[in-house]
Amino acid sequence: MSPKFLTKEEVEEKIRAFLHEHNYDFREHIVIQKKLRPIDFEVKKSDGERVAIMLFMWNRSLPYDKVYYLEDYLEKYGMDKVILICRQISPRAKEIIKKDKINIEIIFESDFRTMRESPLLGQL
Numbered sequence: 001m002s003p004k005f006l007t008k009e010e011v012e013e014k015i016r017a018f019l020h021e022h023n024y025d026f027r028e029h030i031v032i033q034k035k036l037r038p039i040d041f042e043v044k045k046s047d048g049e050r051v052a053i054m055l056f057m058w059n060r061s062l063p064y065d066k067v068y069y070l071e072d073y074l075e076k077y078g079m080d081k082v083i084l085i086c087r088q089i090s091p092r093a094k095e096i097i098k099k100d101k102i103n104i105e106i107i108f109e110s111d112f113r114t115m116r117e118s119p120l121l122g123q124l
Contacts, residue, residue: 006109008057011085015041015053018118032077039073043124049080051124056086057109064093071102083107083123 006014012028019026019041030039041053052073056062062084073079082104089106097104111119 004113005087006112008055011055011057011109011112012040014112014118015085015120018120019043022124024124032073036072037069042079045124050078051081051083052079053083053085056084058087061088061090062086062093063090064096067093067096067102067104070104074103081105083120085109085112 016028025044027042028040030042032039037054039052040055043051043053045051052070054070054073056066070082070084073082080103084104085107087109094106096102097106105123107119107123
């Protein structure tokens, strides 16, 4: 029997609840440029830092080219940090984030299922 994965909508609801509970200023589904994927959540922290929360709820590993795609949000659009939420990520993608010191934090969908507290706690 395979474990029940959370849907993108269920993860979004948990994120929304966490952001409301901790009084974060945020917007949802922000279109920056038509050719780029919308930002799922943009969080503005009290110190002025802007954090993008991006969900890639695929049934396969996230490839390394998406790391460069997310790096565009950091560089071109003034994001200070990207929180990537996915089911799996390729070893090469993890290596690129670590080696190039890209400001991307990875949270897995399974963390939302298994942790008592939100996995976003301490990430924002």
